[in-house]
Amino acid sequence: MTAASLASLVPLPVAIPLAGAAVAPLAARLYRPALTVVSVLALLASAAVLVVIAPTVYGGHVLVEYLGKWGPVNGQVLGVTFGVDAWGLTFALVAASIGAVLLIFMVSDQATLGRREAGASACLFLLLDAALIGGALTADLFNLFVWFEVAALASYALTAFFLERPPALEAAFKVLVLTNVASFLIFIATALLYTRHGALNLGQLHDALVGHTDSADLIALGLLIAGFATKAGLVPFHGWLPDAHTVAPGPISALFSGLMVNFGIATIGRIVFSLYPGTGAQVLGLLMVLGLVSAVGGAIFALLQDDLKRLLAYDTISQMGVLAIGLATASPTGLAGTAYHLVNHALFKSLLFLCAGAIVHATGATNLSNMHGLARRMPWLVGAFTVGAAAIAGIPPLNGYVSLGLIHQALERGHQTVPYVLTLLAQAITVAALGKAVLAFFRRQRNPYARDERLRPGMRAALLLIAGACLTLGVAPEWVLNNLIEPASAALSDAPAYTHAVLSGGGQVDPHRISYHYLNPLELALLPATVVLAAPLIWLARRYRDSQAIRRVRSVQTGSVNDYASYLVVGLLVTVASTALVPLVR
Template sequence: MTTLSSLLPLPVAILLAGAALAPLAIRVSRHVLTAVSVLASLASAALLVAFAPSVYGGRVLTEYLGNWKPVDGQVLGVTFGVDAWGLTFALVASAVGALLLLFLLSTNAQLGNRELGASACLFLLLDAALVGGALTADLFNLFVWFEVAALASYALTAFFLERPPALEAAFKLLVLTNVASFLIFIATALLYTEHGALNLGQLHDALVRHTGGADLVALGLLIAGFGTKAGLVPFHGWLPDAHTAAPGPISALFSGLMVNFGIATIGRLVFTVYPLAGTHVLGLLMVLGLVSALGGAVLALLQDDLKRLLAYDTISQMGVLTVGLATASGTGLAGTAYHLVNHALFKSLMFLCAGAIVHATGATNVSEMGGIARRMPWLVGAFTVGAAAIAGIPPLNGYVSLGLIHDAVLGSGQPLPYALLVLAQAITVAALGKVVLAFLRRQRNPYARDERLRLGMISALVLLAGSCLTMGIFPEWVLDNLVEPASSAMRDAPGYAHAVLSGGGRITVAEVSYRYLEPLEVALVPVTLALAVPLIWLARRYRDSDAVRRIRSVQTGSVNDYAGYLVIGLLVTVASTAVAPLLR
């Protein structure tokens, strides 16, 4: 008899099947390719939705691949275990992935059949890796999905080989991601050597009994490895180049989904596998988050290339998410879960808008985009929705998730991190505000192209903009049905461990308190908007100054420098997780 949990591998298998069929479907026709590829994503999402009533009700579904069940608490095979945290990310990856794939196939209609089929294949392969990584309860299997995602991302970044920046960006991504993969592999080997376990539940039980120095070194390696995937400073070197060089929908896939995978996995490892290793780990996450939030926002403000600006803003948003994790509170974890979904929506929307502008006009720099508002007012409207959502302006979705994170930081008695988050938010508003203002200016020179946007492209933009509004208008429903169970899954590590070792189980769902019209959060909206105005003026006034050039020079373009940043970050991370406890 088929049980619900026995269907857990199917969402991944369907995406992998879609990837295999894409090069064959294009031989029939382009319409068949679109139907096969998009339906594979939608079918995967539909199956995940079927798990939702049970999982968001507090259950953890578990499936042992090959029917290799645990014996006396020991697991030899690969386990899939889905709780509300993992299901939330998997649902977003498959549903938003379908929209991005539709946009990709519409944008690249000028490609030859072979190239179009290959792009759909690689896209689905990357999406399958993200869904598989969200559903797995095995550390080595998590490493395998990381590798699958990495391989697909190299090819997607370098897809247009005739463009030198694309090939260079893919090389930087390959170097840094391979280093990250090596760190994750070594960490996995250390944990297996110490405990003879790869199952996340079994590892949790072993680490509760004894957490040694090797285990803490492994935690530092894991944070550095997945921090590279997330683009946290100083592991971020690959991200601006890869996002800028890739086509718009691929940049949206990287920024909206792939980097989120890094944050979601760090949360899983720190809270579910390790018995919350101590305040030193939370302090490390807080520092990484604040440096990324501020550094990404400042560098975004100083950019003229639109996609590069959005890429740096992604680094900033990953920092905000990491700060939410660092609070280790129910409110902070709820805010992180909410913001993970929101970031996938509004950042995908904005990268698709950037891709649509490049497709329609050929313009890539913000300074060249005057007249866009008159020419494509609805596209400017969609971009403005995304910008307002990131800025935390009600009634859009970012207002709620940022409010939860801010409340958690203040509630934990950390006024300085709160002030730095507000400053990062104001700089972010300035960076995105200058783009909207550029759209409203008069057109100075004729555009290189005059293309119309296709129906698939328009549909994706409308659906993403509508989702940003819907997630902000109905926060109570989102909190009660999605965010509270996801937050609770992170806080009930023993429940998760028991479930993945016992063929299923339940976690305790705890309520998260939230006031939509919190006076401090409402007052923050005009404050950040007011602060953004002089910041925009300063960025324009001093854009060619020596100080600005020195700040920009941090992103040198040299893969050697980026690898150096990563190594420095690795040393700091391992020292914080393994050495700091010995000095206390």
């Protein structure tokens, strides 16, 4: 197929899940098994279209489709543009393929729900996933805001889906408040840029901003970063994340943590490197600080948790920090590590949340202190959880080893010693937090579980598929790097090529090669060092879990939406000051 014919397929990966969302409730009411077929096939079909265009895009081509055939006139774009490069395609592929696996688990887990409720749940899931795919493929700032809103609306409803549970309603209210603030920030930034430049197309805005940024443009940059940092759950914009991830059902938590928050980081990368490349250096320090605080702070809070899903939620904050650190390096190696870790995080965090959901389904237990004896009762489930934990810890041959190694290598080569040390500290604390969870499964069971249920075949299949993917991406890193990650990082860093493509109906991005040694002696030496450091951290966390100092640390996450909004406002002020005031000081 020609590039033009492939470009005409670009809207389909978004349109098909949207159509599936419309059909799913009807299918559930007519014939319950049809719900699974319709909803899963919608995402698989979306992924299939993306696979069809993948060889061309990963070959360096940017596919561009102007909706309504409203193409540029003298460099001016009036309509909505879809521009598919390797960076956006990578996230879209992950969202569609992993989303299909999560949907299999969800439909199987919710087999006892009524037809109406099951159809509504699948509809909301498909809406959110379609929004993530659309946001990854769009080349229009306002269209990006629209997809953000669609994802936000679906996330409110999914968080509060079980209305009989007061914590779910409370968490949904927090998501509603904080995400609405983030939406408002993105909308104001979009309005500022449109007022200044009369453009919404990312390529057209890039040309207008290069060498011509003023205070309003830089304020818009700060607003955009703050808005999408809220979606990503970076500190101090993170207040909504632990509560929402904890109360949502396992597959919904996996959707939020594995895909939705990744969307925030992927979009920040697009904004900083594709839209504002001339001012990117001014915000790299901000991204590094946000990343380090999130990585270390999220890991510490994860270590202090007894609720398994809350532990995993805080670890998500930590992993988003690691991704922000990778972006902040601004090096080809660091960007490659970020792209790789985006894929890896979607896999291993989805696996861990599905395992947590399976434990709740089978035993009714939510706290680690009530999960003793699980290794003896469900060894294969504990094995799947251990695979996910080892992947996050960066233990070879699992996938996290390669992506973390690339980010560490970028920091080392950039002589960023303090960030390097803090990143390693965050990794050691993460190993301790997840190690504490794994050890809890092997302790002797003292009390019976609240219930004794068997996992359904769809749930088992989903766990097996994602665990297998974690292993596959770890044992074949050369192929993944050469064919997927290098094109993705090159597409993000080559703003002029992306701009030319979206304004001329297509273009080419030249790939760059990443130098990476799998058996890096330093990286291999750091593995036992982090494990050795993690052991006393586990002991300290258990020994002083009820101490006054620990209670004070936990009190930062107060549960009050007012406090969380205050954290967000403080983060907003710091972000805008960092982007808008630093150039004036110079």
